[in-house]
Amino acid sequence: MGFLDISHVTKSYGQVQVLHEVDIAVQEGEFLVLVGPSGCGKSTLLNMIAGLEAISSGDIAIKGRVINGVHPSKRNIAMVFQSYALYPNMTVGQNMTFGLEMHGVPKPARDAALADVAKLLQIDHLLDRKPGQLSGGQRQRVAMGRALVRNPDVFLFDEPLSNLDAKLRVDMRTEIKKLHQKLKTTIVYVTHDQIEAMTLSTRIAVMNKGYVQQLGTPKEIYDTPANLFVATFMGSPAMNILPATVVMEGGQPHAEITDADGARRLLRFSQGNLAEWADKPILLGIRPEAITDPEGADRKSANIQPLANRVTVTEPAGSDTFVTMTLSGKDVIARMRADAMVAPGEVFDFAINMDKAVAFDPATEARIPQ
Amino acid sequence: MAAVTQDTAVSTGRVTRTFLYVVLGVFALFYLLPLYVMGVNSVKPLAEITGGNMMALPRVWTLEPWRAAWSTAQIGIEPTGLRPYFLNSILMVVPAVAISTVLGALNGYVLTKWRFRGDTIVFGLMLFSCFIPFQIVLIPMALVLGKLGLAGSVPGLVMVHVVYGIGFTTLYYRNYYASFPTELVRAAMMDGAGFFQIFWRIMLPVSGPITVVSVIWQFTNIWNDFLFGASFGGTSQPMTVALNNLVQSSTGVKEYNVHFAGAILAALPTLFVYIVAGRYFVRGLMAGSVKG
Ligand SMILES: Nc1ncnc2c1ncn2[C@@H]1O[C@H](COP(=O)(O)OP(=O)(O)OP(=O)(O)O)[C@@H](O)[C@H]1O
Ligand SMILES: [Mg+2]
Numbered sequence: 042m043g044f045l046d047i048s049h050v051t052k053s054y055g056q057v058q059v060l061h062e063v064d065i066a067v068q069e070g071e072f073l074v075l076v077g078p079s080g081c082g083k084s085t086l087l088n089m090i091a092g093l094e095a096i097s098s099g100d101i102a103i104k105g106r107v108i109n110g111v112h113p114s115k116r117n118i119a120m121v122f123q124s125y126a127l128y129p130n131m132t133v134g135q136n137m138t139f140g141l142e143m144h145g146v147p148k149p150a151r152d153a154a155l156a157d158v159a160k161l162l163q164i165d166h167l168l169d170r171k172p173g174q175l176s177g178g179q180r181q182r183v184a185m186g187r188a189l190v191r192n193p194d195v196f197l198f199d200e201p202l203s204n205l206d207a208k209l210r211v212d213m214r215t216e217i218k219k220l221h222q223k224l225k226t227t228i229v230y231v232t233h234d235q236i237e238a239m240t241l242s243t244r245i246a247v248m249n250k251g252y253v254q255q256l257g258t259p260k261e262i263y264d265t266p267a268n269l270f271v272a273t274f275m276g277s278p279a280m281n282i283l284p285a286t287v288v289m290e291g292g293q294p295h296a297e298i299t300d301a302d303g304a305r306r307l308l309r310f311s312q313g314n315l316a317e318w319a320d321k322p323i324l325l326g327i328r329p330e331a332i333t334d335p336e337g338a339d340r341k342s343a344n345i346q347p348l349a350n351r352v353t354v355t356e357p358a359g360s361d362t363f364v365t366m367t368l369s370g371k372d373v374i375a376r377m378r379a380d381a382m383v384a385p386g387e388v389f390d391f392a393i394n395m396d397k398a399v400a401f402d403p404a405t406e407a408r409i410p411q
Numbered sequence: 412m413a414a415v416t417q418d419t420a421v422s423t424g425r426v427t428r429t430f431l432y433v434v435l436g437v438f439a440l441f442y443l444l445p446l447y448v449m450g451v452n453s454v455k456p457l458a459e460i461t462g463g464n465m466m467a468l469p470r471v472w473t474l475e476p477w478r479a480a481w482s483t484a485q486i487g488i489e490p491t492g493l494r495p496y497f498l499n500s501i502l503m504v505v506p507a508v509a510i511s512t513v514l515g516a517l518n519g520y521v522l523t524k525w526r527f528r529g530d531t532i533v534f535g536l537m538l539f540s541c542f543i544p545f546q547i548v549l550i551p552m553a554l555v556l557g558k559l560g561l562a563g564s565v566p567g568l569v570m571v572h573v574v575y576g577i578g579f580t581t582l583y584y585r586n587y588y589a590s591f592p593t594e595l596v597r598a599a600m601m602d603g604a605g606f607f608q609i610f611w612r613i614m615l616p617v618s619g620p621i622t623v624v625s626v627i628w629q630f631t632n633i634w635n636d637f638l639f640g641a642s643f644g645g646t647s648q649p650m651t652v653a654l655n656n657l658v659q660s661s662t663g664v665k666e667y668n669v670h671f672a673g674a675i676l677a678a679l680p681t682l683f684v685y686i687v688a689g690r691y692f693v694r695g696l697m698a699g700s701v702k703g
Contacts, residue, residue, distance in 0.1 A: 128595065139599070
């Protein structure tokens with residue numbers, strides 16, 4: 042049992058089921074990120090925790106108390122909305138203390154709470170302004186401040202950064218992370234940005250089409266994705282997925298693929314249990330950063346496989362150079378050091394870190410366990 | 412609530428501009444001419460009007476027609492002037508406008524932010540009331556007023572106008588609130604505000620523009636209404652009916668100067684509402700609440 046328990050929760054709009062049997066136990070102080078493509082039901086789940094949407098079946102409990110029918114304001118939850126949703130007719134100060142006022146907190150206590158939070162978020166000088174007189178980043182801060190003053194059990198964030206420009210988004214991301222480290226409040230955070238999910242969370246729930254595809258730490262999600270969807274959704278550029286066949290060579294399972302010139306190549310798997318899949322087709326997943334030049338290869342890896350292949354395109358991106366090539370008929374992207382000497386059209390000696398390779402069952406798209 | 416920009420895309424040259432102003436000026440004069448005629452003739456002795464030129468300025472200026480129209484002219488059989496009827500109209504129009512506007516705002520709020528099964532049907536039926544001609548409801552309305560014991564009284568007229576106006580005010584507020592961000596209402600709910608607190612503290616403060624529209628519309632319609640006033644006014648007839656009685660009186664000479672003064676008196680309150688309320692047509696009340 043966790044601090045916030047979501048058990049067997051479903052949601053239907055009429056005939057359409059938009060959430061299927063969601064089960065998540067959030068521990069106290071955890072930063073849970075719900076991530077997934079547009080329309081997968083993230084906001085719906087968040088709104089159900091907030092009490093803004095009815096639960097079709099299942100239970101949501103906070104600190105062991107089932108809150109299914111409890112009014113949003115009685116759940117001791119605060120929410121930061123995607124659009125900020127600041128009250129346009131009130132000053133920043135009034136916006137932030139409106140909730141306390143509605144809960145009957147006396148004025149001196151409200152002012153004290155406001156002063157604390159304003160100082161924490163460095164918005165003390167803005168308290169008398171109206172939301173219309175603030176910049177996007179300042180509005181974002183006020184929206185967070187409004188949630189913070191209530192000192193809730195759980196914070197809910199619905200894509201709070203998606204309206205900010207790229208630079209500010211990165212700054213605010215760091216700020217939210219700092220805030221969480223300082224306050225240690227339980228947070229449920231919705232985003233469709235997988236980088237936000239990776240950087241902020243202590244755990245991630247990857248959702249698709251109303252199903253939780255995988256629930257785990259960022260590292261688990263990234264290194265051992267439960268299925269093809271999670272593998273390709275998390276990570277940028279996306280994981281390379283190649284059709285391959287498992288063949289046994291010298292008692293070891295290998296992935297058989299073809300290179301750009303159509304020649305047959307073998308890459309030895311680190312996982313011995315793939316022997317069960319001998320002579321069967323699989324989908325081989327390799328992240329771009331696991332394909333490098335030999336000097337750039339991960340020194341800690343026990344299984345670096347060499348692979349000479351013809352380069353199609355190179356894209357220098359400053360810190361890295363992205364190299365595109367063809368393997369098993371698919372475009373494959375490798376992430377190289379910026380100064381790797383690669384030229385399009387040439388055959389280059391790549392090094393593939395097979396410790397990081399994953400294999401998927403082509404029929405179920407589930408990862409084959411190691 | 413998208414801000415309306417006042418910029419025209421076409422930049423006009425000086426010649427075009429002059430031409431535009433001349434045309435606009437001519438139209439303005441054309442529309443102001445009747446007012447001019449009413450104005451000058453309301454401050455002339457009757458002899459000057461009957462003696463000839465309606466367009467000329469008075470040779471002798473007098474406010475006597477105004478005084479007569481206000482307090483001594485023969486209305487029906489009583490020489491009361493328009494004053495008591497003016498009062499009736501005020502007593503009718505103020506509560507009728509206030510009540511129909513408040514109810515319209517509440518309806519709009521419920522129909523957009525507290526939606527329920529069948530809400531669009533309810534709204535459709537209310538819209539329907541906007542298209543029913545006055546004449547059709549006269550007899551049922553008379554029956555209802557009779558049953559309620561409100562026939563021939565100011566409260567009866569207030570009720571009639573409230574019932575008739577609710578369709579329009581609901582339409583205005585519903586459409587205005589439809590573009591009001593629902594996240595704001597949700598935020599207020601999470602903050603612990605109840606149904607009326609959200610309405611009062613969050614919605615109403617930004618409803619200025621639509622309230623002005625609603626008030627102007629309702630005030631003009633109710634003040635200028637003749638049919639309901641004549642049918643249900645009884646002893647508390649409004650200004651419009653009294654003006655009719657003044658102008659249509661078949662006995663004695665027609666005192667045109669008094670009639671003109673009376674007509675202007677009857678039109679003044681609507682003019683006043685336009686000028687005062689128009690100043691509150693503020694734009695951009697929603698600035699900064701949501702990213703837009
Ligand atoms: N009132 C409704 N009636 C019917 N279907 C709805 C309703 N609200 C949401 N849905 C459906 O539920 C699904 C999940 O919606 P939700 O808003 O939770 O998506 P999301 O994951 O937050 O997407 P985004 O990233 O675009 O915000 C969508 O397919 C949507 O069409
Ligand atoms: Mg959403």
